[in-house]
Amino acid sequence: MKKIRVIVAACVFILLLGLLLSLGQALLVPHDPLANPEAALIGEFVDAFAEEDVIFLGDCEIYESISTVTLWKEYGINAYACGSPQQLLWHSYAMLQHAFAVGQPSVVVLGAYALRYSEPQNEAYNRMALDGLPLSRAKLSAVSASMTQGESLLSYLFPLLRYHDRWDTLTWRDVTLLAEPPMAVSYQGYLMQTGVLPDENGRPDHEGALPLTEPALGERAVDYLEKIALLCRENGAQLILLKAPTDSWAYPWYEEWEAQTEALAARLEIPYYNLLEAFDEIGLDYSADTYDGGMHLNVHGAEKTAHYFGEILQQYGAPDRRDDGRLLDEWKGWTERYEHEKEQVD
Amino acid sequence: MSMKKNRSIKCMTVVLAVMMGLAAALCACGPSEAPDAPVGERAVLSLPFRGTEIAAGDAVEPLLGALGDDYTMQEAASCAGIGKDYVYTYPSLRLYVFAPEGGEAIVTSVCYTDDGAAIKGVTIGGAADAAVAALGEPDEQTESKLVYRDETSVLTLSLRDGIVTAIVLSEK
Numbered sequence: 391m392k393k394i395r396v397i398v399a400a401c402v403f404i405l406l407l408g409l410l411l412s413l414g415q416a417l418l419v420p421h422d423p424l425a426n427p428e429a430a431l432i433g434e435f436v437d438a439f440a441e442e443d444v445i446f447l448g449d450c451e452i453y454e455s456i457s458t459v460t461l462w463k464e465y466g467i468n469a470y471a472c473g474s475p476q477q478l479l480w481h482s483y484a485m486l487q488h489a490f491a492v493g494q495p496s497v498v499v500l501g502a503y504a505l506r507y508s509e510p511q512n513e514a515y516n517r518m519a520l521d522g523l524p525l526s527r528a529k530l531s532a533v534s535a536s537m538t539q540g541e542s543l544l545s546y547l548f549p550l551l552r553y554h555d556r557w558d559t560l561t562w563r564d565v566t567l568l569a570e571p572p573m574a575v576s577y578q579g580y581l582m583q584t585g586v587l588p589d590e591n592g593r594p595d596h597e598g599a600l601p602l603t604e605p606a607l608g609e610r611a612v613d614y615l616e617k618i619a620l621l622c623r624e625n626g627a628q629l630i631l632l633k634a635p636t637d638s639w640a641y642p643w644y645e646e647w648e649a650q651t652e653a654l655a656a657r658l659e660i661p662y663y664n665l666l667e668a669f670d671e672i673g674l675d676y677s678a679d680t681y682d683g684g685m686h687l688n689v690h691g692a693e694k695t696a697h698y699f700g701e702i703l704q705q706y707g708a709p710d711r712r713d714d715g716r717l718l719d720e721w722k723g724w725t726e727r728y729e730h731e732k733e734q735v736d
Numbered sequence: 737m738s739m740k741k742n743r744s745i746k747c748m749t750v751v752l753a754v755m756m757g758l759a760a761a762l763c764a765c766g767p768s769e770a771p772d773a774p775v776g777e778r779a780v781l782s783l784p785f786r787g788t789e790i791a792a793g794d795a796v797e798p799l800l801g802a803l804g805d806d807y808t809m810q811e812a813a814s815c816a817g818i819g820k821d822y823v824y825t826y827p828s829l830r831l832y833v834f835a836p837e838g839g840e841a842i843v844t845s846v847c848y849t850d851d852g853a854a855i856k857g858v859t860i861g862g863a864a865d866a867a868v869a870a871l872g873e874p875d876e877q878t879e880s881k882l883v884y885r886d887e888t889s890v891l892t893l894s895l896r897d898g899i900v901t902a903i904v905l906s907e908k
Contacts, residue, residue: 598825603902
């Protein structure tokens with residue numbers, strides 16, 4: 391009898407300890423979506439993605455360049471933009487594995503910009519891509535490929551180990567947020583930017599960018615592109631490679647990368663669209679369609695780009711879902727919130 | 737001491753060990769170690785300009801003071817607000833700078849932009865052979881580049897048809 395009591399006491403103690411650590415982790419891991427919306431994107435994706443027909447994968451070129459709401463309004467395309475800052479191809483691969491585990495997208499659009507990277511660049515960006523993913527073999531593999539010097543696998547499994555010293559910067563808002571329902575920062579992954587900061591040149595170019603000293607695309611990125619292509623084939627999905635219509639000194643797209651990307655896409659038989667070449671056809675205007683001097687598109691540019699790219703998605707079989715009443719209702723809610731946010735600044 | 741009491745003590749010891757292990761892990765791991773490793777010693781490689789040696793990792797404020805204010809500056813916020821990128825353009829040279837949120841702005845790369853600046857007499861437009869003679873045997877040499885490395889930075893001379901087309905010093 392005494393033995394049972396000891397076992398029960400130990401179990402209760404361990405349970406309480408686990409509960410305490412879980413609560414501590416929830417509190418200490420940064421979780422205010424208003425403080426850093428980009429950091430909330432992958433968590434939102436994991437919570438929301440289910441039956442979308444189209445999934446976009448990539449970095450800011452993906453989550454800021456194409457309005458998912460416009461794709462729905464104009465084409466009835468049910469799409470999700472699964473983007474995170476500097477999302478590398480091994481991150482995208484893990485996201486896609488998750489997408490196929492929980493849904494069945496028929497078109498996968500992959501941002502081409504990350505092909506330049508062969509090595510992980512920055513822990514903060516790794517965290518934004520990976521902390522929101524549920525524990526899985528895909529996540530562990532992505533973590534292993536992503537860690538920069540000084541990072542540990544254990545800290546991705548137990549983020550409390552990484553963030554425990556935030557305790558002295560916690561605010562009351564950190565506590566109250568735990569009790570509030572999740573706050574969406576994106577519109578099916580699209581992160582709206584409403585400001586306007588014109589580009590003096592009026593057109594995308596990378597004048598002033600660091601001269602290109604390593605013209606080869608990232609070897610590891612190319613490996614992961616091949617893996618992504620294979621995963622899409624295995625799941626019967628059409629993969630499309632996309633370069634957003636932006637080019638700047640800070641995020642340059644060099645001619646050497648373009649040539650290699652075209653060759654790579656041809657070798658892997660992946661359709662590739664460089665929207666820089668369609669800049670005029672899309673109708674983009676850098677005096678009005680960028681919020682940061684030409685580095686990224688604002689909502690006006692993202693709507694024009696979605697209007698243009700929606701037709702291409704239709705060619706690859708993205709269906710019009712506007713006859714689905716439940717989806718109509720869901721998108722109605724998102725569209726109203728979207729228009730409201732847009733109007734507030736307009 | 738009874739067997740049952742021994743087991744109880746062992747059980748509690750295991751639980752305490754787990755707690756101590758967790759506490760040790762919490763103390764041992766943290767952001768101070770993970771993302772921002774201490775900056776190493778000053779890089780050996782540097783590019784001279786206006787009598788000042790510029791290395792990757794240098795603080796930018798003193799450099800700007802030494803180089804003068806005849807520059808133009810562009811800035812770009814890094815995605816997700818982890819900091820800002822800047823480029824300072826002088827005649828013949830550009831400084832690429834990153835300022836982490838709340839941290840010191842440092843040079844990440846520096847390059848010459850024309851033949852108005854030189855390292856040991858080597859300029860853009862010069863011959864690759866002359867560059868090797870002046871700078872020594874590179875750590876890596878291909879038809880398209882000469883590469884010199886130290887612990888923290890890499891100096892690359894891009895080549896086309898045996899002519900230097902770019903001179904760039906960057907953080908590794």
